[in-house]
Amino acid sequence: MRRLIQRRVCLAAAAALVGAAVAATPAVVAATPAPAPATPPATSAAPAASAASTTEHIYQLPTGDHVRVTGSGQSARADFLPAAGHSAAAVTSNVDGRITVVPVSQIGKISSLDAFQVGSAAPTADPAKTAGAATPFYPMTSLHITALDHAGNPVQAAEVIAVNTDDPTKANWDGIMTAGDARVEVPAGHYSVAVAAFETDAAGNSTETDVLTVTDVTVPAAGTAVALDGRTAQQVAFTTPQPSTFAAAVVGWDRGTAAHMDFLDIGALAGTRFYVGSAAKATYGTLNFSMFGRQTTASASYLLAFPNYDQVPASQTYDAGPLATVDSTYATDEPQQDLTLSDLWNRVGSSGPALPELPAVTVHAPSTGRQYISAVAGASYEGLMLPVTNSGSLDGELERDFVPTPGEHLTLAWRGTVITPAPSTYDGPCFLCRSGNTLNGVDEMDTDGSGDVGQWSDGPTTITEDGKQIYSGGTEGQLFTQTLPAAKHHYVYSLDTTHDTGTTALSTHTQISWGFDSAKTAASTPVPILYAQARFVTDGHDSVPTGTGTLDVTFQHQAGVASSVVKKASVSVSYDDGATWQPTTVALGDGRHVSATWSVPAGTKAGYLALKMSATDAAGATLDETVHHAALVNAPGGIAVSGSGGSGGSGSGGGADVHAVCPTAATGHVRCFALLSGAKSPASSLAKGAKPDGFARADLLSAYKLPTTGGAGRTVAIVDAYDDPQAESDLAVYRSTYGLPACTTANGCFTKVNEHGQASPLPVHNPDDDWSPEVSLDLDMVSAICPACHIKLVESDNTDSTSMATAERTATGSGAVAVSNSWGGDESTPDQDLNSAFQHPGVAVTVSSGDHGFIEGAWPASLSTVIAVGGTSLTKTTSSARGWSETAWKGGGSGCSAYIAKPAWQHDAHCPNRTVADLSAVADPNTGVAVYVEGGWGVFGGTSASSPIIAGMIALAGNSSALPSAQYVYSHAADFFDVTSGTNADWDCGGDYLCVAGPGYDAPTGVGTPNGLGGL
DSSP states (O other): OOOSOOOOOOOOGGGTTSOOOOOBOOSOOSOOOOOOOSSOOTTOOOOOOOGGGGOEEEEEOTTSOEEEEESOGGGOEEEEEOOTTOOSOEEEEEETTEEEEEEHHHHTTBSOSGGGEESOOOOOOOHHHHSSSOOOOOOEEEEEEEEEOTTSSBOSEEEEEEEESSOTTTOEEEEEEETTEEEEEEESEEEEEEEEEEEEOTTSOEEEEEEEEEEEEEEOTTOEEEEEEGGGOEEOEEEOSSOOEEEEEEEEEEEEETTEEEEEEEEEETTSEEEEOOBOOOSSSEEEEEEEEEEEOSSOEEEEEEEEESSBOSOOEEEOOSEEEEEEEEOOSSSSEEEEEEEEEEESSOOSOOOOBOOOEEEEESEEEEEEEEOOTTEEEEEEEEEOOTTOOOTTOEEEEEOOOTTOEEEEEESOSOOEEESOOSSSSOSEEEEETEEEEOOOEEEOTTSOEEOOOBOOEEEEETTEEEEEEOSTTOOEEEEOOSSOEEEEEEEEEEOOOSSOOTTOEEEEEEEEEEOOEEEEEEOOOEEEEEEEOOOTTSEEOSEEEEEEEEEEEOTTSOOOOEEEEEEEEESSTTSSOEEOEEEOTTTTEEEEEEEEOTTOOSEEEEEEEEEEETTSOEEEEEEEEEEEESOTTOOOOOSOOOSOOOOOOSSTTEEESSOOOBTTBOEEOOEEEEEEEEGGGSOTTOOOSSBOHHHHHHHTTOOSSOOTTOEEEEEEESOOTTHHHHHHHHHHHTTOOOOOTTTTSEEEEETTSOSSSOOOOOGGGOOHHHHHHHHHHHHHHOTTOEEEEEEESSSBHHHHHHHHHHHHTTTOSEEEEOEEEEOOTGGGGGGGGGOOTTOEEEEEOOSSSBOSOEETTTOTTSEEEEEEEEEEOSSSTTSEEEEEOTTOOBEEEEEEEOOTTOOOSSOSEEEEOSEEEEOOGGGOEEEEETTEEEEEESHHHHHHHHHHHHHHHTOGGGOSSSHHHHHTGGGEEOOOOOBSOSSOOTTOTTTBOOSSOBTTTBTOEESSSTTO
16 A cells, blocks of 8 residues: 555745755656546546656655655655555655655654655745845744643654644744654744644554644744644544445645645554544634545445535544445456555646545455445546555556546456557647647657556657658657648657566557648647557456457547547557567447457467557548557466566665765654765775865865864864774774874774773664764864864764763763764754753863754754854855855754753844854765765765864864853854855745855854854
């Protein structure tokens, strides 16, 4: 099953208090068409969309599951594709085009959403607002949210969303709630709050889901608290004409204004108690609530839709209402294959918010099934079928969309037909249209004999005019215009396409030529393409049996073209992939349907059958089509696919080939912020005398005007998790490469201890959460900045916040003058008990601000006893006397604490509490630093780089006693390079200093980057 819980939180603009997380690398990069009906019925609601909105990608999550993303920006949709044996329960959000998908089994285990973001969103910021000085826009105040579950206990684990209902583009928040408590800083105004609470068993299976909402919450300048109580919530139930059993349900909660709605979809599978709390009509903005359900009997399923409530009703029992009946067959050429089926509804003739999708189910092919589908006024039903693959490949997917009519009975097939290119598209209103003297075309979409669309193929295309070629191109992601003469000419549009054989070896190669006459038109007019939908009479494995072979063909024209009957048609088959052809007996029937028959000898070898068709209609349009592997023959048990395994892929990264070193943190844990740009290269790959890629020590000294020597007698402590067995040897390579003196255990320069300050036992090395790259980044940066400093590496037993705080106390009490922490997580109530670990007289504590842009305050960076270090992009330049330029790095963390009071020395206006960051240094992995780790060189970044850089500078300056907080930094702002451009938000944050760099203090870069040591 692909999706249990879909949460499409299309949080626009300042909605991004959720920051840009490190995203998975897409496995598919070409713009591939989203499925659409081949020839939609008159009542169908197949939407048209721009080509840009139909791009599809496959991404892999840290759990090994996959996500399919269709389209882009706020119109993007995501489908969760669980790995074999994983639950289908997941929560999906779209935050201003940035999509996050979290399996429900992980909700109670993670401390933030960041590592489950997939894809990326193009910035939507208004250049006029982000250029030059930051403009005051977002005064923040406190919103404190608490929630009890149906049993009256603080919710075990939840996602929580707050939507600004005055203007959803102004501010929204989306995050994790732990122990029934969540706090965030938001602008004052009117809000709506929703909590999706989950309870799971020891195996991670969902046992209870509670959806609790408050329609209107007024947040004054002084802040407020809101409590959600699930004890009055009602359990979701459905009544159906026949006795049936609850299988799944999903609710849609849409909140915002008429101009902009935000979305929350959440649901439950069989075996999960599902409670929904009532909520009133909206006083501010617009509320739309919908419910969708699946009930099952021994032989059928009910697919039920109840959209368009303007409140959340108190009763959560829903009657089925009018239904249509659909009998489906599911075929496959594989000896055995599972197919994933998804069910959803679309609005017809309405621009309202998208409706949520029911959780997917898996059927075993070949098989049959019956569905009773809600016939809902103003909504069309959409079904999707995707073969299950280990890679999450999209190849082989099909889709249909139609408006169910009460009482109707349809018979439909999935894949039991020939699947070939056809003039069907979501990429525009017309596949091939003529307007005046211009021919406009978009990419083709493969279509089966039931009108299902998908299983994309690609290959060269050509257009000839009276036999002379005038155009050549491709199919997938192709949009083109071609100038034509005004007079009537004969054109032939030819395609030669193939598709991957990872999920099916049917219809692998198709050659089609569509011929038609065309002359100048007054308006955009579809050209009269004649195409065929063909269906063999086969068994459940798409195999033509011995005896009489039968093919039924329906001829159609491109939508919008007057139908013209077929006057001539021929069909041939081949058992040797086209080397020889056997003619068939063709009966034209009514001129729109053709039946072809031939004899299949009893001794025919099991294999594939090729198909050749040609036809001419009364208007002169022609079709010539050859399909290789059109069906199996004499293979009633199917034939195993031997293809490439699909087009899916895996990977992780935060943009163009950038990878997070550490996985997402569990609840109550932290993660390191190191980012690797590209991949590590072995040391042996360097030419003799060559230096590795990335900024070297000399670059950092030049950029920040630092002395080349110093730090003798001072120690910098580094706090990291787990043991790095190669820390000392890796450090030796870095230091020798850049001509630095040895720093070893033997000479007393380097010390490694456990979280209690003892040399043994050291923590274990954790290959599943390998912090070794983080350790090397920290050690190398301190070495680069403070060459004579001693370095103490304090290794915690694990990433638990308590263990990290224990290591922090060891580090701050070790005699070090500065302690660097390149790790953190979202603020939470339990962590506040550990804050005292991050302060010690005479010790400066630096903490990375995080790598996810403008978000809620990060812990421990939000503490007033630490120096919060943000990030910049650093570039060499000849246009300034400095020789370098810096802008705010888009990933550098900034935000307002929901827990820590505003320190007296911090005077910015829009955070009533502590603001992050205080200062900054290079952190962009694309302008990253050279690091040696585990036998190779890499280019690293993240605010994991900027924190140890600043810690090294503090030790070099010898003034740590004045830096128990960042107060000294603010009072010496003149000693910093003011970073005045760049933003760390991928949305329009109104030019506010909290997320846009400008003259003076701004949150992404603080007071700026060091110009020598005067500010430290």
